Amino acid sequence: MDFDFLINNFVGLTVTGLALGAIYALVALGYTMVYGVLQLINFAHSEVFMYGTFAVAWVFVFFHGKQADTQGLGSALPLLAVSLVAAMLLSAAIALLLERVAYRPVLKRNAPRLMALISAIGASFVLAEVMGLRNRFAGWFGLDDDLDNYVAKARDVYSNPVTIQPEGLFSIGDYAVKDVDVLVLGAALLMMVALDQFVRRTRFGRGIRAVAQDPESAALMGVNSTRVVQVTFLIGGLMAGAAATLYMIKIGATRQNAGFILGVKAFTAAVLGGIGNLRGALLGGLLLGVMENYGSALFGSEWKDVVAFVLLILILLVRPSGLLGESLGKARA
Amino acid sequence: MIRTTRSWRAAAAAAAAGLTLAACGTSEDSGNGGNGGSDAGGDGGECTEQNLAFLGATTGDAGALGLNMVYGIETALEEYNQDADCKVNLKQFDSQGNPEKAPALATQIVNDQTIIGLIGPGFSGESLATGKTFFEAGLPSISPSATNVTITEQGWTTWHRVIGNDNAQGEADAKYLLETVGAKKVYVVDDAQDYSVGLANVVKKGLGDAMIGSDQIQVGQTDMSAVVQKVTSSGADAVFYGGYYTEAGLLAKQLGQSGFKGTFMSGDGAQDPAFVEVAGKAADGAMLSAPAGPAPSDFAQKVKDVTGNDAGLYTTQSYDAANIFLAAIDDGASSPEEINEFIGGYTEDGVSGPITFDDKGDIEQTTIYVYKVANGELDVENPEPIE
Numbered sequence: 001m002d003f004d005f006l007i008n009n010f011v012g013l014t015v016t017g018l019a020l021g022a023i024y025a026l027v028a029l030g031y032t033m034v035y036g037v038l039q040l041i042n043f044a045h046s047e048v049f050m051y052g053t054f055a056v057a058w059v060f061v062f063f064h065g066k067q068a069d070t071q072g073l074g075s076a077l078p079l080l081a082v083s084l085v086a087a088m089l090l091s092a093a094i095a096l097l098l099e100r101v102a103y104r105p106v107l108k109r110n111a112p113r114l115m116a117l118i119s120a121i122g123a124s125f126v127l128a129e130v131m132g133l134r135n136r137f138a139g140w141f142g143l144d145d146d147l148d149n150y151v152a153k154a155r156d157v158y159s160n161p162v163t164i165q166p167e168g169l170f171s172i173g174d175y176a177v178k179d180v181d182v183l184v185l186g187a188a189l190l191m192m193v194a195l196d197q198f199v200r201r202t203r204f205g206r207g208i209r210a211v212a213q214d215p216e217s218a219a220l221m222g223v224n225s226t227r228v229v230q231v232t233f234l235i236g237g238l239m240a241g242a243a244a245t246l247y248m249i250k251i252g253a254t255r256q257n258a259g260f261i262l263g264v265k266a267f268t269a270a271v272l273g274g275i276g277n278l279r280g281a282l283l284g285g286l287l288l289g290v291m292e293n294y295g296s297a298l299f300g301s302e303w304k305d306v307v308a309f310v311l312l313i314l315i316l317l318v319r320p321s322g323l324l325g326e327s328l329g330k331a332r333a
Numbered sequence: 334m335i336r337t338t339r340s341w342r343a344a345a346a347a348a349a350a351g352l353t354l355a356a357c358g359t360s361e362d363s364g365n366g367g368n369g370g371s372d373a374g375g376d377g378g379e380c381t382e383q384n385l386a387f388l389g390a391t392t393g394d395a396g397a398l399g400l401n402m403v404y405g406i407e408t409a410l411e412e413y414n415q416d417a418d419c420k421v422n423l424k425q426f427d428s429q430g431n432p433e434k435a436p437a438l439a440t441q442i443v444n445d446q447t448i449i450g451l452i453g454p455g456f457s458g459e460s461l462a463t464g465k466t467f468f469e470a471g472l473p474s475i476s477p478s479a480t481n482v483t484i485t486e487q488g489w490t491t492w493h494r495v496i497g498n499d500n501a502q503g504e505a506d507a508k509y510l511l512e513t514v515g516a517k518k519v520y521v522v523d524d525a526q527d528y529s530v531g532l533a534n535v536v537k538k539g540l541g542d543a544m545i546g547s548d549q550i551q552v553g554q555t556d557m558s559a560v561v562q563k564v565t566s567s568g569a570d571a572v573f574y575g576g577y578y579t580e581a582g583l584l585a586k587q588l589g590q591s592g593f594k595g596t597f598m599s600g601d602g603a604q605d606p607a608f609v610e611v612a613g614k615a616a617d618g619a620m621l622s623a624p625a626g627p628a629p630s631d632f633a634q635k636v637k638d639v640t641g642n643d644a645g646l647y648t649t650q651s652y653d654a655a656n657i658f659l660a661a662i663d664d665g666a667s668s669p670e671e672i673n674e675f676i677g678g679y680t681e682d683g684v685s686g687p688i689t690f691d692d693k694g695d696i697e698q699t700t701i702y703v704y705k706v707a708n709g710e711l712d713v714e715n716p717e718p719i720e
Contacts, residue, residue, distance in 0.1 A: 261555075
């Protein structure tokens with residue numbers, strides 16, 4: 001166990017861990033919102049995120065071309081803004097499509113909840129494979145040559161040609177905190193606060209909470225529960241799109257199965273913080289990101305998932321409903 | 334009523350059996366590919382049908398590598414068949430590189446009496462999973478690409494490869510880092526896969542005291558911040574990575590983003606243009622070793638003419654492997670034992686280099702090449718041989 005390394009690099013490990021954790025948290029929101037409203041785990045949410053990452057890379061390839069380049073955060077900002085919009089739109093569209101195709105027909109027929117779970121897993125496979133076979137779909141329309149930059153080697157890793165070069169912003173001790181990490185953390189926190197306020201303060205937020213608490217009573221009180229579910233998916237998709245942009249700033253490469261591992265981590269974060277709880281998702285995500293880094297430092301990187309999941313089990317043993325185990329419906333306005 | 338039920342069951346069972354048989358037939362057909370033995374033995378009259386088998390990935394994630402091999406074999410067969418009395422054809426068996434799919438195909442291959450030799454298996458995992466089957470059936474095989482050290486330590490006397498193993502590559506890589514690059518402190522990272530750990534361990538041994546630390550990541554890991562911090566805080570002037578191109582690219586990129594200025598080196602698992610695509614500008618200066626040199630230019634043209642496709646990594650090796658079997662047939666070897674004996678005594682210069690096998694089936698003499706990345710491109714034409 002390498003305590004010296006952990007102590008000497010504590011600030012750096014914490015900052016990079018928090019930044020990754022913020023991305024987990026944004027994706028975790030999608031799981032937690034849908035669970036809060038429907039008591040269902042939307043396993044296809046990882047694919048919603050994955051489509052967002054591709055949207056970011058496509059925007060850069062479209063406006064910048066395929067040639068590799070390195071830019072600071074400042075000069076890449078205009079394109080990042082465009083790709084943020086594109087990723088949020090695409091992810092939201094995929095999330096709405098999911099709700100329409102994989103959830104609403106199943107729930108409308110009052111099928112057991114398990115059915116919706118299975119249809120979500122199926123949808124997840126379909127979405128990932130559609131991305132992995134996109135060159136063939138383009139080929140059907142004879143577009144594979146025109147779209148070569150976007151679809152070639154569809155199952156392989158696909159990267160943003162522009163590498164975002166982080167710059168030191170300020171120092172804590174002898175560690176220079178990078179602007180990219182600050183941006184990722186700041187943007188994620190900002191979105192969290194906005195969403196939290198939306199759910200707590202607005203009329204629509206009250207609708208969401210009402211449906212989460214008791215769908216039938218909410219319907220009797222005039223809440224359009226179909227619309228509420230739709231908006232829940234929409235919000236989850238928007239947040240996943242934002243997470244995808246931040247992920248691409250930090251990592252810069254994606255592939256058709258990139259959602260899987262990140263989805264598992266985000267779901268873990270949601271459970272860790274208390275599934276159905278927005279603030280819990282934030283806490284769980286940040287904690288998971290930091291713990292993974294500490295675990296890597298102490299035991300070696302091959303143990304980072306072990307450390308993260310042992311932590312999860314320990315917390316669930318003590319607090320079975322997660323750290324802030326309070327459901328969406330019970331959140332006080 | 335009971336009778337009826339029973340007969341229904343019997344009918345259902347028969348139908349199921351029919352379906353299974355039909356399924357077998359289909360898969361065998363697809364195994365034949367377009368090169369079924371229709372014209373084998375057609376001329377001459379006394380010819381018996383002779384086929385070579387290829388076992389490896391021709392679809393799936395690593396399908397491109399398997400196709401590179403198939404093109405090499407097809408080129409060799411085309412040349413041979415032009416003026417041969419008895420034609421030799423290729424039967425392809427697509428394992429998708431999956432060690433779980435390969436054993437069933439291996440059984441098909443050893444039960445096919447027309448197959449006299451196997452080119453493959455393509456990868457180390459499937460080689461270890463099928464080696465016993467081929468050895469017990471006595472079918473000689475030559476792999477163009479499986480480099481794991483332990484395969485030739487199993488005592489499978491029918492198993493050969495025309496490519497240097499990971500020991501040869503790891504030793505050469507360590508030597509190159511110390512002597513040519515002049516690295517004093519090397520940090521070694523791998524991704525915990527069989528190939529990667531094997532290669533990284535040989536490199537660690539070769540580096541000796543120059544190795545100042547090591548870490549292990551996971552396949553599919555994208556955030557390398559902890560490893561990057563370990564490398565930079567260790568003051569390393571070089572990093573060796575054992576693994577494949579995606580993680581290698583991400584590691585090189587994130588090292589570059591952290592301001593690491595040392596040398597990045599990896600093995601043949603990362604020797605792919607996709608490494609450069611992932612790593613971006615950080616790939617410049619990276620060194621990727623492989624136990625395979627570039628194809629001679631006239632050979633590349635030949636492959637293009639015959640197959641309509643470009644030669645790639647392992648095309649030269651598979652061309653050479655096919656030619657060894659064809660030379661055995663020309664030499665009059667007909668039984669698997671005779672062919673195996675012929676391979677053991679084979680000494681020729683192939684397009685991939687001089688070929689002689691030691692008693693374990695490893696190639697005696699092998700050159701490891703270092704491919705360099707410059708100006709955002711992996712230079713596959715002019716690698717530097719490690720002497």
